[in-house]
Amino acid sequence: MARTSRQTAKKRRLRNAKNTRIAAPPTNSLVAGTSLQAAKNRRKRDAKNRRTALRRSTILQISTQPNSARTLRKSARVQQHRDDAPHQWINTWTKDPLYRYKPTEHHAASLLGLPTELRQTILGMTVTSAEFELWTWSRLGQWVGALSCVSPLFRVDMMYVQRIWKTEKRAADAKDRLSIGALELPGPGVGVKHSKKKGRQVKARQTQKKVRDQKCWYCERRHFSKDPVCPLARENPSEWVRRTRVDRRRSLVAQDASNIFGGTKITFEG
Numbered sequence: 001m002a003r004t005s006r007q008t009a010k011k012r013r014l015r016n017a018k019n020t021r022i023a024a025p026p027t028n029s030l031v032a033g034t035s036l037q038a039a040k041n042r043r044k045r046d047a048k049n050r051r052t053a054l055r056r057s058t059i060l061q062i063s064t065q066p067n068s069a070r071t072l073r074k075s076a077r078v079q080q081h082r083d084d085a086p087h088q089w090i091n092t093w094t095k096d097p098l099y100r101y102k103p104t105e106h107h108a109a110s111l112l113g114l115p116t117e118l119r120q121t122i123l124g125m126t127v128t129s130a131e132f133e134l135w136t137w138s139r140l141g142q143w144v145g146a147l148s149c150v151s152p153l154f155r156v157d158m159m160y161v162q163r164i165w166k167t168e169k170r171a172a173d174a175k176d177r178l179s180i181g182a183l184e185l186p187g188p189g190v191g192v193k194h195s196k197k198k199g200r201q202v203k204a205r206q207t208q209k210k211v212r213d214q215k216c217w218y219c220e221r222r223h224f225s226k227d228p229v230c231p232l233a234r235e236n237p238s239e240w241v242r243r244t245r246v247d248r249r250r251s252l253v254a255q256d257a258s259n260i261f262g263g264t265k266i267t268f269e270g
Helices: 002-023 028-057 074-087 116-124 129-134 137-148 152-181 231-235 237-243 254-259
Strands: 059-063 069-072 244-247 260-264
Touching: 069 074, 069 237, 116 152, 129 152, 137 152, 231 237, 237 244
Parallel strands: none
Antiparallel strands: 059 260, 069 244
């Protein structure tokens, strides 16, 4: 019984001592330890910042032009898009011949007001027989596209005329092949002189596919031959300055790279 009471008293004293340590205010030793740790972290942070600044300072850029990037103004971009729009064809009708086609009544005295059969006959007569024999398939296709661009009604009519031309063109090509096959070719060894000289083996040269130069974001033109300077800045510098503005959001661009000397600066301490 006495032993149990002593153990209970011991547990009570330990519990009281623990509560006293938790509720006790911070002592001078604790404050000193916290300040020392903060000072140590500050020294580490300052040392890291010095190393970063030293590493960045080793990059040396010497430019003969202002270290600024120039890009087209918004008004210049809009005007440039308008100037380029007529040369960027979007032939939607090549996939959909009935694109924007609406049956409407035209004046009877106009070509569009003629009956469909008569209008298709007139379109078929735009190519003479001599031209039809000399033209290739690609040239014939270009002429079909040129007539289709006149009007949506012409485009619908050319669907029929194009089928007639294809049939006649295949027949003409087949006739030419038969006429060539009917020629009397010389027999083997007749009129053919074989040379005893053996030539060397010729290997076909493998050509790599040419990659088209990408458009520059700053001038919206292609830099041919990997020219670092924008074409307008090289051709007409005053016009380039008039159409552009300084882009402060970006660092030095490729158009000023031709006037930069790259080097490394070494800093000696002590």
